[in-house]
Amino acid sequence: xxxxxxxxxxxxxxxxxxxxxxxxxxxxxxxxxxxxxxxxxxxxxxxxxxxxxxxxxxxxxxxxxxxxxxxxxxxxxxxxxxxxxxxxxxxxxxxxxxxxxxxxxxxxxxxxxxxxxxxxxxxxxxxxxxxxxxxxxxxxxxxxxxxxxxxxxxxxxxxxxxxxxxxxxxxxxxxxxxxxxxxxxxxxxxxxxxxxxxxxxxxxxxxxxxxxxxxxxxxxxxxxxxxxxxxxxxxxxxxxxxxxxxxxxxxxxxxxxxxxxxxxxxxxxxxxxxxxxxxxxxxxxxxxxxxxxxxxxxxxxxxxxxxxxxxxxxxxxxxxxxxxxxxxxxxxxxxxxxxxxxxxxxxxxxxxxxxxxxxxxxxxxxxxxxxxxxxxxxxxxxxxxxxxxxxxxxxxxx
Amino acid sequence: xxxxxxxxxxxxxxxxxxxxxxxxxxxxxxxxxxxxxxxxxxxxxxxxxxxxxxxxxxxxxxxxxxxxxxxxxxxxxxxxxxxxxxxxxxxxxxxxxxxxxxxxxxxxxxxxxxxxxxxxxxxxxxxxxxxxxxxxxxxxxxxxxxxxxxxxxxxxxxxxxxxxxxxxxxxxxxxxxxxxxxxxxxxxxxxxxxxxxxxxxxxxxxxxxxxxxxxxxxxxxxxxxxxxxxxxxxxxxxxxxxxxxxxxxxxxxxxxxxxxxxxxxxxxxxx
Ligand SMILES: Cc1ncc(COP(=O)(O)O)c(C=O)c1O
Numbered sequence: 001x002x003x004x005x006x007x008x009x010x011x012x013x014x015x016x017x018x019x020x021x022x023x024x025x026x027x028x029x030x031x032x033x034x035x036x037x038x039x040x041x042x043x044x045x046x047x048x049x050x051x052x053x054x055x056x057x058x059x060x061x062x063x064x065x066x067x068x069x070x071x072x073x074x075x076x077x078x079x080x081x082x083x084x085x086x087x088x089x090x091x092x093x094x095x096x097x098x099x100x101x102x103x104x105x106x107x108x109x110x111x112x113x114x115x116x117x118x119x120x121x122x123x124x125x126x127x128x129x130x131x132x133x134x135x136x137x138x139x140x141x142x143x144x145x146x147x148x149x150x151x152x153x154x155x156x157x158x159x160x161x162x163x164x165x166x167x168x169x170x171x172x173x174x175x176x177x178x179x180x181x182x183x184x185x186x187x188x189x190x191x192x193x194x195x196x197x198x199x200x201x202x203x204x205x206x207x208x209x210x211x212x213x214x215x216x217x218x219x220x221x222x223x224x225x226x227x228x229x230x231x232x233x234x235x236x237x238x239x240x241x242x243x244x245x246x247x248x249x250x251x252x253x254x255x256x257x258x259x260x261x262x263x264x265x266x267x268x269x270x271x272x273x274x275x276x277x278x279x280x281x282x283x284x285x286x287x288x289x290x291x292x293x294x295x296x297x298x299x300x301x302x303x304x305x306x307x308x309x310x311x312x313x314x315x316x317x318x319x320x321x322x323x324x325x326x327x328x329x330x331x332x333x334x335x336x337x338x339x340x341x342x343x344x345x346x347x348x349x350x351x352x353x354x355x356x357x358x359x360x361x362x363x364x365x366x367x368x369x370x371x372x373x374x375x376x377x378x379x380x381x382x383x384x385x386x387x388x389x390x391x392x393x394x395x396x397x398x
Numbered sequence: 399x400x401x402x403x404x405x406x407x408x409x410x411x412x413x414x415x416x417x418x419x420x421x422x423x424x425x426x427x428x429x430x431x432x433x434x435x436x437x438x439x440x441x442x443x444x445x446x447x448x449x450x451x452x453x454x455x456x457x458x459x460x461x462x463x464x465x466x467x468x469x470x471x472x473x474x475x476x477x478x479x480x481x482x483x484x485x486x487x488x489x490x491x492x493x494x495x496x497x498x499x500x501x502x503x504x505x506x507x508x509x510x511x512x513x514x515x516x517x518x519x520x521x522x523x524x525x526x527x528x529x530x531x532x533x534x535x536x537x538x539x540x541x542x543x544x545x546x547x548x549x550x551x552x553x554x555x556x557x558x559x560x561x562x563x564x565x566x567x568x569x570x571x572x573x574x575x576x577x578x579x580x581x582x583x584x585x586x587x588x589x590x591x592x593x594x595x596x597x598x599x600x601x602x603x604x605x606x607x608x609x610x611x612x613x614x615x616x617x618x619x620x621x622x623x624x625x626x627x628x629x630x631x632x633x634x635x636x637x638x639x640x641x642x643x644x645x646x647x648x649x650x651x652x653x654x655x656x657x658x659x660x661x662x663x664x665x666x667x668x669x
Contacts, residue, residue, distance in 0.1 A: 016532075171455075
């Protein structure tokens with residue numbers, strides 16, 4: 001129902017492949033390997049063993065009783081992707097693609113990273129499976145996420161700071177694409193979210209669908225009914241797609257994504273693609289893009305590096321247009337308020353990306369009212385964000 | 399094929415040589431200077447110029463072209479400026495101008511509007527390095543209606559089936575990417591290029607140009623031995639980046655164009 005022409009890599013008018021011809025053979029190879037792997041019970045077995053024994057799945061669904069008091073009486077459940085090994089949902093996709101890399105006989109992975117979570121997860125999987133790993137990261141992001149840079153290097157990966165353009169995630173993706181087109185023979189581009197040319201959006205969604213599958217089962221167990229809404233933050237949109245996919249065919253369940261409102265949509269300093277973006281092409285897919293009247297990409301802004309991206313996964317564009325999912329901006333200030341609340345009411349320091357979803361749940365809970373049930377994807381933990389948060393709250397950490 | 403493009407290849411064939419194609423981004427270092435530099439390329443012996451439309455995310459380009467387009471964008475160059483550059487370079491009878499653009503600026507401008515405005519400006523075609531024929535339904539109609547050529551790329555990694563598909567969708571020349579990689583001058587053009595051109599031939603009667611990495615007259619002569627056109631981009635841009643002022647940039651561009659023009663005349667030609 002969501003993907004009208006999924007076999008051609010399109011979601012309605014979105015998605016597709018807008019890439020140099022040189023990459024077409026690699027995309028075809030990847031697509032064939034992915035389709036063969038998903039049809040192979042051995043692959044599913046290998047992946048689910050890794051998820052259980054290495055990642056620590058299933059992740060718990062935690063009722064947030066004290067946080068709920070700020071959510072208009074709604075019952076709020078947290079899907080605890082922060083408890084995964086490496087501290088976020090990103091590992092789900094990375095393990096799947098790393099296994100595929102080995103199946104394709106490739107020895108090197110490259111990745112882009114914004115917050116550093118996907119880079120850390122990629123470096124981790126590379127270490128586990130004996131693959132060479134190079135991570136591209138905007139210079140600006142290497143500064144705001146210095147801890148994750150060190151983690152990647154400790155894991156044996158090479159981190160390349162990208163100094164072109166706006167020196168953030170979008171430029172890191174450009175640089176990763178350049179590497180890929182040059183080294184595609186032995187290199188797999190381990191893209192970290194549901195963006196990019198087909199088959200990446202549907203493949204990455206597939207590897208994260210475990211989030212939605214588990215959540216649906218868990219909420220039915222504790223509540224005996226489906227939730228009224230499932231919500232997530234949306235950078236590229238992978239943690240959201242993973243959660244949404246479990247409830248796609250339950251029309252009574254609202255799907256809500258929260259994107260970075262930055263300093264406020266009216267200031268222009270944000271990453272609210274659905275608020276101001278227009279359909280266009282970026283990084284290999286047609287989707288909503290923050291762009292000027294000439295089709296030049298407009299730099300995004302967010303306190304959270306992982307949401308600081310001017311494009312969004314093409315399936316989200318389609319869910320937006322069809323109305324199956326809705327998307328709203330959450331500002332830096334709203335996110336940081338939720339960050340603080342979650343830390344103090346539940347003893348869980350969330351990633352700042354995740355805090356956008358928590359702020360959204362507070363807003364939505366007040367709208368849905370008492371006795372409504374909301375599942376929030378707690379996509380990652382906030383250790384990496386301690387310095388940013390301390391600065392925001394004016395703490396002195398020397 | 400657009401008559402201007404056809405005239406370029408007809409002349410080259412008549413003279414028993416490959417055509418020489420040069421690339422320069424519009425608005426680099428300024429809009430007016432880019433017009434002069436393109437005219438200088440023509441004066442030095444370039445047959446067809448690809449005017450680059452500067453784009454914020456040039457993921458097929460290496461450092462030289464990235465730097466050039468960043469300069470142009472920082473100065474505020476727009477698609478309208480690109481059209482002006484095309485209309486003002488006013489090539490001679492056996493010369494032609496095409497635009498090289500990433501896809502999003504064309505889609506945003508409007509596909510038909512882009513094709514029609516380019517035709518009105520005297521351009522003869524468009525090269526789209528990140529557009530594949532499968533995504534080109536509307537573009538094929540727009541370019542056909544406007545009478546301008548479409549050039550897509552083939553790469554060493556392309557299967558025969560893809561080469562067939564891409565070559566059939568081209569109406570101007572076919573662009574053969576010599577290597578797997580981004581733009582940028584290289585000491586050697588890979589051995590993949592002659593093999594790729596040989597693989598493309600059976601699928602098309604259109605002329606085939608080889609580009610990516612070409613940086614010397616010697617390489618131009620080699621390529622002229624098996625292809626219909628030699629395409630040089632970054633090596634021109636590099637000379638301009640390395641020049642202290644516009645006059646020395648023009649001199650460097652003129653000299654280099656003349657060297658390359660001698661190169662394509664030294665090589666053998668297939669047709
Ligand atoms: C914890 C966390 N949540 C969310 C995101 C946003 O990515 P996506 O929208 O693909 O889930 C990131 C990205 O770095 C992240 O680290």
